[in-house]
Structure formats: C-alpha cells, structure tokens
Amino acid sequence: MTPEVADSFSASAAAYVHIPFCSAICPYCDFAVVAGQDELAERYVDAVVTEIRMAEPWRPLEAIYFGGGTPSHVDPVLLARILEALSDRHGIADGAEISLEANPEDFGAERAGLLHRIGFNRVSFGSQSFDQSVLSYLGRRHEPSQIDSAVGSARDGGFENVSLDLIYGSPGESNELWAATVSRALALKPDHLSCYALTVEAGTPLGRAVRDGAVAPDPDIQADRYEHVESAVPFERYEVSNWSLPGQECRYNLTIWAQGEYEAFGNGAHGFRDGRRYRNHRRLEAYLEHVESGALPRAGEDALAGWDLEQDRLFVGLRRVVGVFHGPGTRALLESPAGLRLIEAGVVESQAERLRVTRPLMTDAVHRSVMSLDAPNVMGESHA
Amino acid sequence: MTDQSRIRNFSIIAHIDHGKSTLADRLLERTGAVTEREMREQLLDTMDLERERGITIKAQTVRLEHKASDGQEYVLNLIDTPGHVDFSYEVSRSLAACEGALLLVDAAQGVQAQTLANSYLAVDAGLEVIPAVNKIDLPAADPERAAAELVSILGGEPDHVVRMSAKTGDGVDAMLEELVQLVPAPEGDPDAPLRALVFDSYFDAFRGVVCYVRVVDGYLDTGELLRFMATNETQDANEIGFLTPKVEPVARLGPGEVGYLITGVKEIDRIKVGDTVTAAREPASEPLPGYAEPKPMVFSGLFPTDGDDYEKLREALEKLRLNDASLLWEPETSKALGFGFRVGFLGLLHMEIVRERLEREYDLDLVATAPSVAYRVVMPDDSEVEIKSPQDLPEPTDRKSISEPYVKAMILTPSEFVGPIMELATSRRAIVGNMNYLSPERVELDFEIPLAEIVFDFFDLLKSKTKGYASLDYEPTGYREADLVKVDILLHGQPVDAFSAIVHRDNAQDYGSKMTGRLRGLIPRQLFDVPIQAAIGGRIISRETVRATRKDVTAKCYGGDISRKKKLLQRQKEGKKRMKMVGSVEVPQEAFVAALKVDDDT
Numbered sequence: 013m014t015p016e017v018a019d020s021f022s023a024s025a026a027a028y029v030h031i032p033f034c035s036a037i038c039p040y041c042d043f044a045v046v047a048g049q050d051e052l053a054e055r056y057v058d059a060v061v062t063e064i065r066m067a068e069p070w071r072p073l074e075a076i077y078f079g080g081g082t083p084s085h086v087d088p089v090l091l092a093r094i095l096e097a098l099s100d101r102h103g104i105a106d107g108a109e110i111s112l113e114a115n116p117e118d119f120g121a122e123r124a125g126l127l128h129r130i131g132f133n134r135v136s137f138g139s140q141s142f143d144q145s146v147l148s149y150l151g152r153r154h155e156p157s158q159i160d161s162a163v164g165s166a167r168d169g170g171f172e173n174v175s176l177d178l179i180y181g182s183p184g185e186s187n188e189l190w191a192a193t194v195s196r197a198l199a200l201k202p203d204h205l206s207c208y209a210l211t212v213e214a215g216t217p218l219g220r221a222v223r224d225g226a227v228a229p230d231p232d233i234q235a236d237r238y239e240h241v242e243s244a245v246p247f248e249r250y251e252v253s254n255w256s257l258p259g260q261e262c263r264y265n266l267t268i269w270a271q272g273e274y275e276a277f278g279n280g281a282h283g284f285r286d287g288r289r290y291r292n293h294r295r296l297e298a299y300l301e302h303v304e305s306g307a308l309p310r311a312g313e314d315a316l317a318g319w320d321l322e323q324d325r326l327f328v329g330l331r332r333v334v335g336v337f338h339g340p341g342t343r344a345l346l347e348s349p350a351g352l353r354l355i356e357a358g359v360v361e362s363q364a365e366r367l368r369v370t371r372p373l374m375t376d377a378v379h380r381s382v383m384s385l386d387a388p389n390v391m392g393e394s395h396a
Numbered sequence: 397m398t399d400q401s402r403i404r405n406f407s408i409i410a411h412i413d414h415g416k417s418t419l420a421d422r423l424l425e426r427t428g429a430v431t432e433r434e435m436r437e438q439l440l441d442t443m444d445l446e447r448e449r450g451i452t453i454k455a456q457t458v459r460l461e462h463k464a465s466d467g468q469e470y471v472l473n474l475i476d477t478p479g480h481v482d483f484s485y486e487v488s489r490s491l492a493a494c495e496g497a498l499l500l501v502d503a504a505q506g507v508q509a510q511t512l513a514n515s516y517l518a519v520d521a522g523l524e525v526i527p528a529v530n531k532i533d534l535p536a537a538d539p540e541r542a543a544a545e546l547v548s549i550l551g552g553e554p555d556h557v558v559r560m561s562a563k564t565g566d567g568v569d570a571m572l573e574e575l576v577q578l579v580p581a582p583e584g585d586p587d588a589p590l591r592a593l594v595f596d597s598y599f600d601a602f603r604g605v606v607c608y609v610r611v612v613d614g615y616l617d618t619g620e621l622l623r624f625m626a627t628n629e630t631q632d633a634n635e636i637g638f639l640t641p642k643v644e645p646v647a648r649l650g651p652g653e654v655g656y657l658i659t660g661v662k663e664i665d666r667i668k669v670g671d672t673v674t675a676a677r678e679p680a681s682e683p684l685p686g687y688a689e690p691k692p693m694v695f696s697g698l699f700p701t702d703g704d705d706y707e708k709l710r711e712a713l714e715k716l717r718l719n720d721a722s723l724l725w726e727p728e729t730s731k732a733l734g735f736g737f738r739v740g741f742l743g744l745l746h747m748e749i750v751r752e753r754l755e756r757e758y759d760l761d762l763v764a765t766a767p768s769v770a771y772r773v774v775m776p777d778d779s780e781v782e783i784k785s786p787q788d789l790p791e792p793t794d795r796k797s798i799s800e801p802y803v804k805a806m807i808l809t810p811s812e813f814v815g816p817i818m819e820l821a822t823s824r825r826a827i828v829g830n831m832n833y834l835s836p837e838r839v840e841l842d843f844e845i846p847l848a849e850i851v852f853d854f855f856d857l858l859k860s861k862t863k864g865y866a867s868l869d870y871e872p873t874g875y876r877e878a879d880l881v882k883v884d885i886l887l888h889g890q891p892v893d894a895f896s897a898i899v900h901r902d903n904a905q906d907y908g909s910k911m912t913g914r915l916r917g918l919i920p921r922q923l924f925d926v927p928i929q930a931a932i933g934g935r936i937i938s939r940e941t942v943r944a945t946r947k948d949v950t951a952k953c954y955g956g957d958i959s960r961k962k963k964l965l966q967r968q969k970e971g972k973k974r975m976k977m978v979g980s981v982e983v984p985q986e987a988f989v990a991a992l993k994v995d996d997d998t
Contacts, residue, residue, distance in 0.1 A: 028955055043956075079956075208951040235946035253951055268955045282956040289959050314959055327962055331953060353980050357923035357944075373947040376965070377923060383962060384969040 013250050013261060015334040015366060021263065021270035025102070026075040028264070029060060029094055030278030031083040032296055035115075038151040039217040040210060044280025044294045045081050052296065057090040059303040060277045064097040066308060067275055070285075072103035075264035075274075076110045078132075084114035088123060092130040094277075109134055109173075109263040117154040119162035124169030134173040134262070135166050136206070142196040143189045146182050150210075156196070163200045173260055175204035180241070181234035182210050183227040190237050194244050203260040207241050208253050209234040235373055252331050252372045269328045279309070287321070288313045319387035326367075326382045330360075331375060335368030342367040344388050350381035398471045400652040404579045405473045405610065406526075407490055409515055410500035411508040411867075415530040416476075419500065419562035420458070423474060424641065426568060427460040457596075457608050457654060458641045464576045472575065473654040475595065475610075477514065483742060484871055485688055486596065488517055489670045492686055493595040493610035493654065496524040496579030498571070499546065503529045503537035503559075507545045507834060509808040509867035515549060524579050525550055528558035528571055545834045582612075582652030589680040590614035592649070592657075592673040594624075597664060599718045604662040609655060609673060612684060616649040621676040622659065625683040626668050630676050631659035665721045690722035692740025693801065693872065694747050694851055695784040697728050697765035697894065698754070699736030701985055705760055706735045712758035713737065716750060723750065728785065732894045732978045733763055733988065738785050741767075744851060763988045765894050767851045772799045772875055786896040789882045792933060798898075799875040801847040804829075807858070809866035811839045816861045824849040825900060844873060848898070883937070885911050886929040887919070890979035894988060904930075908938035911991065916940040918987035926981050 033056075034047045046052075076098060083091060091112070098104060111134040112127065119137070127135075141147050142156040159176070166174050176197050180190050197205065210229045212222050222228045247255035251269060254262065267274055268284075276283030279299035282291045290313035293299045302309035316324050322341040329336035336342060345351040346362055354360045360378055361370045369375050410416040460472040477490040491497065497518040501507055518525050527546040529539045543557040558574055560567025596608040609616065616622075620633045635658040637645040649655050661667055669690075672683035700709050717723045728738040741747035747767060754760050771783040774796040783789050789798075805826070809817055811833070818841075821828060826845035833839050845854070850870060858866050883904050885895035895915075899907045908930025915928045919942050930938040953961060975982040 079954075209947065209949075211951050231945075231947040238947070252949055252953070265954060268958075274955055276955065280956070282959065284955070284958075291959065324958070324962070328958060349977070353923060356980065359923055373949050374923065374945065375949040377945070377948045380965050380969050383965045 013248070013258070013334065015337070018250070018266060018332055018334045019270055019337065021266040022272045024074045024263070024267040024270070024272045025071050026077070026264050026267040026272065026274035027073050027098055027102075028274055028276040028278075028281055028283065029076070029078045029083075029098075030081060030276070030281040030292075031078055031086055031091075032056070032081040032279055033085050034080065034082045035085055036151070036153060039221075040150065040213065042213040042216050042219075043081065044296075046296055049296070050086070052300075053086045053090060055300065056278075056296070057086075057093055059300050060094055061097040062303050063277050063309060064094070064101050066303075067101055068286075070102045070275070072105040072108075073098060074105045074108050075262075075267055076104070076108065077262075077264040078112040080113055082115050082118065082138075083112040084118035084123070084127075088126045088130055091127070091132075095131050104131075111136060111173075111262065111264060113138060114162070115154060116158040116162035119165050121165040121168055124162075124165040124171070126169075128170040133171060134175070135171050136175040136177060136204070136262075137162055137166075139176045139197065140179045141182075141185075141189075142193040143185070146179075146185050146189065146193075149182050149184060150179060160200060163202070173203045174200075175206060175256075175262070176200070176202045178205065178207045179210050180207060180237035181229040183229060185237075187236065187240070191240060191244065194241060198245065204254070204256040204262065205241075205245060205247060206254050207238070209238070238373055248333075249372075250333050252375055269332050271325045271328050287317060288315050289324075290314075323382055323385070327379055330367070330369050330378055330382070333368070333372075335366045337366050338362075340388055341382065341385070344385045345382055348381065348385060350384065354378055354381060397648065397650040398653065400582045400584060400650075402468060402470050403473065403582055403652040404470055404496065404575055405475065405494045405582060405652070405654060406496040406498060406575060406579050407475045407477050407494050407518075408498045408500055409477065409511055409518060409525075410530075411502065411505070411511045414500055414502040414505070414508075414511070415562045416500060419530065419568075420456075420474065420476070422562045422565055422568055423460055423472075423572075424458065426565070426572070427462050427472070456641075457639055459638045459654065462572055462576070465573055466576075470576055471653075472572075473610075475608075475654065483746070484513075484517065485690060485742075486669060487514060488521065488686065489593070489595040491518050491521045491523060492684070493593055494523055495582060496526060496575065498575065499525050499527050499550070500530050501528070501542050501546060503531045503539045503542050504534050506538075506542045506838060507549065507808060509806050509840075509869040512549065512808060512840065513806055513869035513871065519550075526558065526571075526574050526578055527552070527556075528560055528567075530560055530562055532559050533561040533564050533566065541835060545838065548832075548834045584611065584651030585613045586615070586651050588613035589678050590616055590620075590622075590673065590675045591680045591684055592616050593684050594657075594667060594669055594671045594673060596669055597667045597721075599664045603658050604660065605658075605664055605667050607657045607659075607667055607673075609649070609657045611649045611651055611653050613651055613680070614675070615651070616657070616673070618645075618647050622657075622673050623676045623679055624667065624671045625674055625680075626671040626687050627666065629661070629666060631661060634658050634660060664718055669721070690742065692722065692724055692770070693743055693847060694741045694767050694769060695738055696741070696747055696751075696767045697730060697733070697736055697785065698725075698739050698751070699730060699733035699763045699765075699894075701761035701763055703734045708758065709737065709754070709760055709762070712754050712760060713739070715758075716753060720750075722746070730765075730787075730893045731890075732892045732976060732983070733765070734976075736763075740784065744855065763894075763985065766897060768898065769801050769846075769848045769851055771880065771898060773797070774799075783898075786882050786898050787893050789898060792881075797877050798880045799877040800880060802844050802873050802876050803847045803850065803870035804873045805843055805845050805850065805868060805870040807841045807866050807868050808834070809839055809841065809862055811837055813862040813866060814839055814841065817841060817858065817866065820854070820857055820861055821845065824854055825902075845870075846876075846878065846900075847872070881932045883907050883911075884931050885915070886927070886931055887915075887978050887981045887983070888924075888926050889929075890981075891931075892978055895991065904932055905937055908932075912938045912940040914991050915987065916942055918990050919981070919983055921945040922981060924980075 032046050034045050037047045110132050112132050113136050139159040249255045273285045279296050280294035291311050292309045293311045299309045326341045359371045359374045361368050408416050456476040458474050462470050477487045499515050529542045532539050539559050543554045547554050558571045591613045592609040592611045594607045623630050638655045670687040674680040725737040725739040773781050826843040828843040879901045881901050884891045912928045912930050924944045926942040928940045929936045
C-alpha cells in the first residue's frame with residue numbers, strides 16, 4: 013500500500029457500531045461487553061437506531077464496522093435494522109466496506125448467507141488459536157475445526173474479504189504451537205490476518221489472576237512470536253498487528269489511522285467527528301437510559317486543534333507501516349533528544365517526505381516521546 | 397563569685413538512653429535550680445532548643461548549688477558532652493573544662509563502646525572518673541555485673557561504684573556526695589592574665605553567637621575588650637553570666653567558674669570551639685592547649701533530586717551551618733546527578749543527621765553518593781594533595797602513592813560473637829589489636845582499620861553479624877599508605893561519576909561486580925542494549941548487560957482506544973520525568989539511591 017493511498021483515507025467517512033452481547037465473557041477482555049443479557053438485544057438495537065437518527069446528517073459512509081462484544085451473536089435481522097438506519101441517515105457509498113466481527117461457533121452456512129445478503133461483505137473471525145489448550149486458556153468456546161468450517165461458510169455465503177484474528181504469547185503456548193496456528197490459519201487462505209500479543213488488562217479476570225501471582229505473558233517470547241509471523245506470513249504488513257493481501261486492508265481501520273473521521277454508536281463506542289474525539293457511556297443501562305430519554309449518550313469528548321491535533325495525527329498514523337508525512341510534530345520529534353535516541357536505536361526512520369516506525373514492537377516508546385513533546389511556539393500560539 | 401575550693405566542674409558520660417537527661421533533670425530539681433512546675437517547662441524548652449540546634453548536640457551547661465554533708469555550699473557546674481564519637485573533638489573540649497566526670501552505665505545493659513571511648517578520653521584528660529550504675533530500679537537490672545564491668549575498665553573496688561536511679565532519685569544524694577569529695581577543685585591562678593576556654597558555642601537569632609566558657613586563670617569582666625587567641629579576633633564582652641539554667645548575667649567570672657559570654661559576633665565560624673579568650677590589654681602569653689580546627693572525616697555528594705532545588709539546598713546548608721561550624725561543603729558537578737555539593741562531615745552519624753534534617757526540615761529530596769574519606773595523594777613532584785571525591789583522584793601515572801585514614805575501632809560485644817567479628821574485621825583489612833574480657837560474657841576488641849571500610853558497610857555488617865548486640869566506636873589514628881585504585885562504573889561506555897569509588901585493589905573486583913550486578917537489576921531496559929561495566933583505568937573488571945526492550949507496544953489500537961491510550965501515555969511520560977539521563981541511558985532516580993545504598997548482601 014502506497015503512502016498516498018493510505019493517507020487518502022483521511023477524507024473518508026466511516027461508522028462504528030458496538031454490539032456488546034456475548035455468550036460468555038473471555039477472561040482477558042476489557043471491552044464494553046455483557047453476557048447473559050441477550051433479551052436486551054432488541055431494546056438495545058432500538059436505542060442504536062435512535063442514536064443514529066440523532067446524528068448530524070453526513071456524507072455517505074465508505075466503511076462501517078460492527079464490533080463488540082460479538083455482533084454475530086445477535087439476530088442478523090437486528091443488525092440489518094442498524095444498517096438501514098445508517099443508510100437512511102447518511103447513505104452508504106457504493107462499494108463501501110461493511111465488516112462484522114464474528115465468533116466461529118456462530119457462523120453456520122445459513123447465517124453467513126443471511127449476513128451477506130443484509131449487506132456485510134467483510135468478516136473478521138475471533139479465531140485466536142488453532143490449539144485447543146490455548147483456546148481453553150483464553151476462555152474461547154470454539155474448537156479449532158469450527159474455524160475451518162466458519163471460513164468455509166463465509167466463502168460460500170459470498171464474503172469476499174475474510175480475516176482471522178490470532179492471539180500469541182499465552183503462557184503455555186510454545187513456539188511450535190504458535191507456528192502451527194499460523195500455518196493452519198494460512199492454509200485457510202484468508203485475505204487478512206490480525207495477530208495480537210495477549211495483553212493483561214487490569215480489572216479483567218486475567219489481570220486479577222496475574223496480580224495474584226498467575227504466570228504473565230513474557231514480552232520477549234511475544235517478540236519471538238511476532239518475528240515468526242513477520243517471516244512466515246506471505247502478506248504485506250500495513251499496521252503493527254495487521255497483515256493482508258494487497259488491496260484487502262481494512263478500510264475502516266485505515267480511516268482511523270489516517271486520522272479520518274468516524275461516527276460511533278452504542279455503549280462504550282468512541283467516535284471522531286468535526287474535530288472532536290467523543291465517547292459514549294460504557295455501562296449498557298446508562299447508555300440505554302440516555303438514548304431512551306432523548307439525550308445523546310456521551311460520556312465525554314476532547315476537541316482537537318493545533319498541537320493536540322498534530323500529536324494525535326502522529327499517534328494514529330505512526331502505527332502504520334507507511335508512517336506519517338512530515339509536519340510540525342515529526343520535526344519537533346526529530347529535534348528532541350528523545351527523537352535522536354529513537355533514530356540512533358533504529359526505532360524510527362526519517363525519509364525525505366515521511367517518518368516511519370521501523371521497529372513496530374517499539375511503537376509505544378515512539379508514542380511516549382511524541383506525547384511528551386512540547387508544542388513548538390508557532391503552534392502553541394494558535395490554540396492558546 | 398565562688399571560691400575555687402567550693403567549685404566542682406564535671407560532665408556526665410553515658411550511652412544514649414542510659415539516663416543522662418533524666419539525671420540532669422533530677423539534679424536540677426534536687427539542687428533547687430528549678431521548681432517541679434518549672435521542670436516541665438524546662439523540659440519543653442530543652443526540647444525546642446534541641447530541635448532548633450539539632451545535631452550539633454551542643455554541650456549544655458548548668459550551674460547547680462548544693463549543700464554537701466560537710467555543711468558547705470558548693471557550686472556544681474554540669475557540662476554536658478555531645479556523647480558521640482563523631483564529635484570527639486567537641487567532647488574533648490568539654491572534658492577539658494572539667495576536673496571530673498560521672499560515668500553513668502545502665503544497670504541492665506552494661507558498658508557500651510561509646511561510653512568506653514569517652515571514658516578513655518576522660519581518663520586521658522586527667523579527669524577523676526566516678527563510676528555509677530543507673531536504673532537500678534529496672535526489673536532487668538544487674539547492678540553487680542555492670543559494676544564489675546566498670547571496675548574492669550577503671551580499676552577500683554566494685555563496692556565503691558555508686559548505685560542509683562535517676563528516675564526514682566534513689567542514690568542521687570550519695571552520688572553528689574562522691575562528686576564533692578572526689579572531684580578536685582579547680583586550681584587556676586587568680587593573679588595570672590585571663591585565660592578562658594571556649595568549650596562550645598551556639599547561634600541565637602537575637603543575640604548572635606553565644607559562647608560557653610570556662611575561666612582557667614584570671615578574671616573575665618563584662619565590658620572588657622577580649623582577644624580570641626586562635627582567630628586573633630578582638631571583641632567586647634557585651635554580656636557574661638551563669639546558666640542556672642536560666643540566663644543570669646553577672647559582672648565577672650572568676651577562676652574555675654563556668655558561664656556564657658556574648659560578644660557582637662554574629663557568624664558562628666568566627667568563634668572557634670577550643671579557642672582561648674584572653675584580655676586584649678594584658679594578654680596571656682600562651683593559649684590553653686588542645687585547640688584544633690574541626691576536621692571533616694567523611695564526605696558525600698548531596699544532589700537535589702529535582703535540579704531546580706539546588707539553590708534551596710544551598711540555603712538549607714547555610715542555615716544548618718549557622719549552628720554547626722563543622723559543616724563544610726563545596727559545589728560539585730556530576731554528569732549523572734547534575735549540580736550539588738560535596739559535603740564534609742565529622743563522621744557517619746553527623747552525615748546521617750544532616751541528611752535527615754535537610755530532607756525533613758527543609759523538605760528536600762536528595763540523592764547522596766556513597767560516603768568516602770579524605771585520601772592523601774603524593775604527586776610526582778612529591779607534593780601532597782588531599783582528595784575528597786573519587787572524581788579528583790589523579791590517574792595512576794600522575795601520582796606516586798595514596799594513603800588513607802585509619803581509625804582505632806573499639807568493639808564491645810557479647811563473647812559469642814568474637815569469631816564472626818574477627819572474621820569480618822580481617823576481611824575488611826583490619827589489624828587486630830587487643831582483646832579484653834570485661835566479664836566472662838562481654839569482650840572489648842580493638843583494632844586498626846581503614847576508616848573507608850567502616851564508612852562503607854562495616855557498621856551494618858557488624859550489626860547484622862551480632863544481632864545488634866555489638867557496639868562500635870572509633871577514633872582517628874593517622875594515615876597509612878595503601879594499594880588503592882579507583883573503580884569506575886560505565887553505563888553504555890560512559891563513566892557515571894556518582895558510582896566511582898576508591899577501593900583497595902583486593903576489593904576492586906568485589907565492588908565492581910556488586911555494582912554492575914545491582915545496576916543490572918535497577919536500570920530498566922532501554923531502546924538498545926546497555927552494557928554496564930566496572931573498570932580500573934581502561935581495564936574492564938566486570939560486565940553486565942541490560943538487554944534492549946524488544947516489545948513496547950499496544951497490540952490492539954483502533955478507534956475505541958485512542959483517547960484512553962493517549963492519556964495513559966501522557967501519564968507514563970510524567971513518570972519518565974523522574975529519569976536522569978546518563979549519556980543516552982535513562983536511569984530512574986531510585987536506581988541511584990538503591991545502588992548507593994550500603995547493605996549487607998555481600
């Protein structure tokens with residue numbers, strides 16, 4: 013993917029829809045999720061539709077992403093109502109990417125076909141591993157073989173872009189198990205692959221267990237696993253954790269990383285529109301109460317301008333392989349002692365037009381340096 | 397004025413908590429110097445004063461009137477001593493103002509090394525030492541054992557040792573009687589020119605410097621023009637008087653008398669403890685013996701954690717110096733720690749107390765470098781220079797020899813620990829001297845040992861090897877040449893001055909591997925591999941590596957995480973501000989503190 017194409021997504025209009033419902037909650041998950049409250053799904057979708065109608069009219073959406081939670085866990089008819097509402101409010105551009113996250117165990121042939129007919133054209137499976145013991149550790153409820161059949165159903169149902177999510181570095185996983193997972197994933201010929209290091213978040217069951225002495229993932233081992241992906245996967249990496257066939261990158265995410273704008277609907281959803289990063293109430297009840305009483309369900313927002321906006325551009329953009337074009341932020345970074353150290357250590361590389369992160373596993377170190385830069389005088393004045 | 401025959405000047409030698417203050421209070425009460433009601437106020441005042449004057453732990457002095465069994469009124473001047481070896485010069489000046497000393501020992505704990513050292517000082521100064529066992533009212537008291545220990549130090553008969561309880565007052569009268577009977581009266585020459593010993597001084601915000609003086613010969617009169625013989629200052633005696641303990645001005649002090657003297661001097665270092673005051677008009681030809689400049693023994697770099705506090709640190713040091721002329725410093729610049737001061741201390745306790753006061757009373761956050769001693773270096777041209785900081789040590793090719801200060805260390809220990817202590821002492825280059833059994837259970841050991849060894853970790857090791865039962869005291873004995881080298885610690889090839897140390901060649905390897913090992917655990921992983929090396933000159937003697945961080949990334953970062961993640965990084969960036977840059981290596985402030993902390997992990 014060329015830098016020009018990647019940056020062109022900054023002009024895109026996208027939307028995120030959060031579906032919090034799950035059959036059970038995975039021990040490592042810290043998203044806004046609920047389990048055992050499926051009876052609320054219809055009421056929730058009503059609220060999302062109401063929230064969509066509250067949005068300022070916009071241009072047609074070029075990418076829509078249903079995340080969760082588990083969008084595949086709810087009745088596709090409900091998802092269709094949301095797409096319809098988006099179409100009514102903003103319109104959906106021709107050839108728009110419409111993605112959903114799905115669990116393999118939910119994705120039978122019939123449901124796959126239905127979802128495709130509704131309008132979804134990209135599916136991202138929470139496959140995580142092809143090893144049963146790792147799946148059990150992660151609290152996943154599918155078997156490795158169900159991933160194979162889910163991918164088959166997706167293809168049969170008409171999905172032209174199929175992505176697999178994998179998680180590496182669980183305690184107990186060996187190099188060999190991970191290599192086997194990667195090759196079984198590749199054998200399914202996905203268009204897209206996301207590989208994530210298992211991350212221990214405070215406040216999750218896994219976080220509590222680690223705090224109380226359970227084995228934590230080893231960052232050096234995770235680095236080894238990552239390097240294996242880099243060498244074994246014949247795809248092009250375009251972001252820290254994402255690989256794809258050419259042209260099959262996730263356009264919704266490309267929009268975010270290009271600092272493009274996206275609306276967000278549902279509890280705990282985050283959006284960026286008209287220069288404001290906003291977030292909705294995370295608790296399901298709070299979200300429902302706000303929307304049902306006619307209020308916007310916002311929990312907060314940050315207006316971005318001047319230097320904040322520039323730091324934000326680097327923050328999202330530097331996760332991409334193409335990096336960012338030079339601007340006040342990259343110049344300030346390169347003039348700072350921290351920036352010089354990043355160059356010296358081979359973490360970033362400055363080219364004529366752009367700044368790129370060359371050791372993707374060190375991206376947070378770059379981000380910390382970016383966030384610690386003081387505004388250059390010229391920019392500081394503009395929003396003082 | 398009191399006739400010399402009815403003056404008794406004495407001090408009390410006691411280990412901490414052996415009851416000196418209680419006894420002083422009891423004496424004030426017994427002799428009617430203060431009423432019981434005033435007593436409480438007096439105690440409070442004393443505490444305020446102590447807090448204000450702090451560690452210099454100045455000698456307090458008080459004039460007591462006492463009617464002895466012979467029916468005569470006596471003046472007893474109690475001259476308190478600082479008590480700790482760090483202040484042994486001050487102790488010796490206080491003792492020089494006395495003819496006798498009361499050696500007070502806790503009946504339950506027996507003799508401690510500190511008491512022993514000070515009683516030797518008193519004996520050497522020609523004082524009559526009166527042994528007394530205090531706290532005989534305690535359930536754990538063993539007066540017979542304590543008395544036997546005292547006799548084995550001072551000679552005499554166990555039966556003659558006073559048994560008393562300063563708390564209950566039991567035996568106090570007998571003790572006073574002993575004082576009057578045994579302590580010689582002063583024998584100054586009333587007709588000779590004035591000679592008075594300045595045995596202490598303190599700074600009063602309103603009155604300036606207040607000196608405590610003991611008149612030896614002649615008379616000290618209010619309004620007289622005085623000459624301080626060591627400094628050659630001339631000053632008027634604006635006010636003189638007794639401390640009862642209230643300030644009580646008088647017109648003159650005669651031979652043998654003790655009191656205070658106020659001149660117009662406002663700066664504490666213009667009046668030297670140990671100096672002799674004489675009359676400017678008719679000066680004495682010879683000063684009293686024993687004057688010396690205060691000499692720091694232990695040096696440490698003090699650096700503010702926050703570089704902006706440098707001025708605040710300087711002001712705090714200056715304030716402390718108002719009352720502590722022995723506190724000396726010079727600015728020091730460290731590549732690792734920035735701007736600070738090389739501060740000289742009389743000893744380890746002095747250092748600890750000053751550091752604590754700076755941090756507590758002046759609200760400073762400090763990094764202190766490992767304490768060192770003053771080395772004498774003979775240069776190629778045979779000139780001698782004194783080195784107080786490892787940074788200043790000339791290269792081996794630019795020096796002929798180095799010598800280091802030695803001390804005579806005295807250790808009192810339960811006899812079961814003699815073996816481990818001997819082992820420790822020999823491993824620290826000590827030359828073992830005498831072993832003296834005070835009783836079958838308690839031994840006095842003494843040996844000569846480099847002060848640097850004591851300063852480094854000897855004391856902590858001694859405590860841990862003897863379960864805290866051994867006590868240590870020491871006094872300087874002079875310099876000896878030694879095979880010393882400077883060990884540098886290099887981070888990523890850059891020497892970190894704060895970690896350099898001068899050590900004996902035989903200990904260099906140990907120091908080097910200990911420091912590199914410790915630092916490896918303290919320095920967080922960086923963007924690149926960080927070698928940590930210990931080196932003597934260009935020769936690497938130890939090496940460790942902090943491996944580069946391989947993974948420092950948020951695995952998942954999509955639209956939902958941006959604001960939260962940015963805020964998290966903002967917070968982490970705040971944390972990074974506590975890092976010191978050493979070359980291109982980020983070192984947490986705590987690493988300096990922890991690496992320099994002396995502990996017993998050897």
